[in-house]
Amino acid sequence: MNLKIMYKAKRAQSMVEFALVLPLLLLLLLGMVEAGYAFYDYMVVANANREGIRFASRGQGFTATQIAERVVVAGGQRQTQEGTFEPVLRTTGIDPNLGIIITYIDFDPASPNGIDVDTPTDGISGTIATADGTLRPVTWDDSRVWDEMVDDIGESTEMDTIINQIRQDSGYDINHNRLVVVETFLAHPLLLDVPDIVPFPNPMPVYFRSAMRVTVGSRSQ
Numbered sequence: 001m002n003l004k005i006m007y008k009a010k011r012a013q014s015m016v017e018f019a020l021v022l023p024l025l026l027l028l029l030l031g032m033v034e035a036g037y038a039f040y041d042y043m044v045v046a047n048a049n050r051e052g053i054r055f056a057s058r059g060q061g062f063t064a065t066q067i068a069e070r071v072v073v074a075g076g077q078r079q080t081q082e083g084t085f086e087p088v089l090r091t092t093g094i095d096p097n098l099g100i101i102i103t104y105i106d107f108d109p110a111s112p113n114g115i116d117v118d119t120p121t122d123g124i125s126g127t128i129a130t131a132d133g134t135l136r137p138v139t140w141d142d143s144r145v146w147d148e149m150v151d152d153i154g155e156s157t158e159m160d161t162i163i164n165q166i167r168q169d170s171g172y173d174i175n176h177n178r179l180v181v182v183e184t185f186l187a188h189p190l191l192l193d194v195p196d197i198v199p200f201p202n203p204m205p206v207y208f209r210s211a212m213r214v215t216v217g218s219r220s221q
Helices: 002-056 064-074 145-169
Strands: 077-079 085-087 098-107 115-118 124-129 135-137 177-188 204-215
Touching (some): 002 204, 064 098, 064 124, 064 177, 124 204
Antiparallel strands (some): 077 085, 098 124, 124 135, 177 204
16 A cells, blocks of 8 residues: 555655646747757858858859849749748848848958948848847948947958068069958748747848958959
8 A cells, every 4th residue: 555655655756746847848849949940040140251251252243232233043942832932041032030231341452451341332232130120221331340440450451461561672563452252131030929028039030151252353253
């Protein structure tokens, strides 16, 4: 009799412990799924960004609009519930989720501080997710080039100045090099509706940036 009572007590205790742990396990599982989905979107926009920067670095024969289109195409397509296909990355349309900023930086000794920034008129397109989860058109103020690349830009300028001085002393023409920067802002939608107390905006902003060196006059095809 005592054994039966002890068995029932242990079984009840196990059920209570499982009930206490179950919400944490479910939360951990859902968090892993959410993180995996976010990482997948990050990889999509990263690969598309790299494809765009490779396209832009081939020379001055491509417009910023063509570069942005290359980024969108590189993101691939997905099938909708209606059975049609739409781009995964969208700067326009009913449900845009991508913002693109394209900036050119010339390293030219004739320019002030050796830097000449060229922001093309069509170098910005799409939308951006803000910290509170709302969408708005992306603007030049959203660019992080100067906030996060100023040290790298300064080092490249100093190196260019030294190299050009050596070339000039040796009787060669100086290099007029340029850097192209492609910034992408993805509005990543969360799979789950998180409560207001959780500090995660929905959609969540995902940022990726690539920069490559472009020599003025390089091939455009």
